[in-house]
Amino acid sequence: MISNLEKYKNDLAKLIKLGDNIIYSFQFEILPELKEEFTKDKNKKDKDEYLSAIKKLPCLSNDYQKWYSESIVLLSFLLPDRVEDFTDLYKKPKTKRKDITHENYVIEDALIGLEVSRTDYLEGKKIIADKKAAFPKFQQQLNILKSVENRFESTLFDIKQLVQADIFDSELESAKELNKKGFVRGAGAVAGVVLEKHLTQVCENHNIKITKKDPAINDFNQILKDNSILEIKDWRFIQHLADLRNLCDHNKKIEPKKEDIEELIAGIEKISKTIF
Numbered sequence: 404m405i406s407n408l409e410k411y412k413n414d415l416a417k418l419i420k421l422g423d424n425i426i427y428s429f430q431f432e433i434l435p436e437l438k439e440e441f442t443k444d445k446n447k448k449d450k451d452e453y454l455s456a457i458k459k460l461p462c463l464s465n466d467y468q469k470w471y472s473e474s475i476v477l478l479s480f481l482l483p484d485r486v487e488d489f490t491d492l493y494k495k496p497k498t499k500r501k502d503i504t505h506e507n508y509v510i511e512d513a514l515i516g517l518e519v520s521r522t523d524y525l526e527g528k529k530i531i532a533d534k535k536a537a538f539p540k541f542q543q544q545l546n547i548l549k550s551v552e553n554r555f556e557s558t559l560f561d562i563k564q565l566v567q568a569d570i571f572d573s574e575l576e577s578a579k580e581l582n583k584k585g586f587v588r589g590a591g592a593v594a595g596v597v598l599e600k601h602l603t604q605v606c607e608n609h610n611i612k613i614t615k616k617d618p619a620i621n622d623f624n625q626i627l628k629d630n631s632i633l634e635i636k637d638w639r640f641i642q643h644l645a646d647l648r649n650l651c652d653h654n655k656k657i658e659p660k661k662e663d664i665e666e667l668i669a670g671i672e673k674i675s676k677t678i679f
Contacts, residue, residue, distance in 0.1 A: 414477060415551055421461060421470050422545040428460040433535045464514055467541075474548050480679045481554060483608075485547050492540040505536045510544075513537035571597050571675055575668055582664045590664045591651030595620065598644060598671045601678075605632065608679055620645040637678060644670045 431437055438457065445453060461467075471493060478486050493510045500507055503519045512532075519531040574597050581590035602623035606613060611630055615622055624645065628638040647667040650659040 411477065411481060414473070415481075415548070418470060418474055418477065419545070419549055419552075421466065422474075422548060424461050425463060425467055425470060426542065426545065427457075428463050428466075429534075429538055429541060431457060431460070432463055433533075433538060467510070467514065471544075474544070476677065476679075477551065478548070481551050482547070483679075485550070489544055489547050492544050503532055505532045508532040508536035510537045510540055571601060575672060578664070578668055582661055582668070585661075587659050587661055587664055588651040591648055591659055591667055594664065594668050594671055595648035595652065598641075598648065598674065599623065601671070601675045602627065602641075605678060620648060633678070637674075640670065641674065644674070 438454070461470075475486065475489065478489055491509075495509055495511050496507065503512070503517070508517075508519070513534040513536075516534070518533040521529050521531055523529055574593060578590045578593040578597070581587075581593065599618075599620055602620065603613075605627060606623060609627075609630065609632055611626060611632070613622070613626065621642065624633070624638055624641045627633045628635075633641070644667055647659070647663050647670075650657060650663060
């Protein structure tokens with residue numbers, strides 16, 4: 404079975420490749436004359452092949468959002484200290500900008516096609532900031548993502564969480580087998596322990612101390628919500644998973660069903676791969 408370390412390496416490679424292609428797409432969008440420059444000395448066949456390749460490049464307005472969202476998840480886990488730098492290059496500042504300049508123009512502005520200009524009596528219309536101002540910021544984002552590659556090779560890279568994630572995957576596979584063989588309560592109990600361990604790790608990742616002696620899923624869930632780590636939808640989802648787990652551990656009057664445990668395991672797999 405492929406390890407989580409290999410999964411992250413593969414995901415990173417795909418994101419870097421997509422980012423490199425978006426760079427080309429971005430360049431052709433802000434500098435359309437490049438198409439002519441690159442094709443002017445080519446014969447018709449080579450020119451047609453080149454233009455066809457350009458058409459297959461990712462679309463900046465659509466594919467960038469997918470790339471950005473997936474990159475954030477990867478960085479949050481592997482290079483959390485650079486997440487803020489990464490997002491600042493995309494997002495508009497929290498404080499309202501007095502003026503939009505070439506320096507504070509961000510990728511979010513480019514995606515909505517924002518152009519800031521000034522009309523001068525003598526010079527006419529002068530562009531202050533447009534998509535061209537966002538291009539170096541996307542290059543910076545891509546460089547931040549590429550720097551993750553070095554962490555995989557670095558002796559300073561802490562693989563504890565990746566190893567732990569492999570263990571969690573193995574334990575969830577065991578829970579699935581127990582459920583298939585009819586040991587429904589046991590399967591739910593094993594899955595519930597995985598969720599507790601993962602939420603414990605999330606608290607450690609964010610330096611959140613748990614004061615309760617024997618915290619349960621709902622205790623972790625609440626403190627993560629109170630510290631703004633969880634969004635409301637995730638908090639409610641984990642509450643639901645806790646209810647399913649409690650059917651196995653505490654509620655002896657209602658017998659849990661196989662379908663309940665399948666839902667519990669699938670939910671834990673989702674949480675363990677998206678919340679860090």
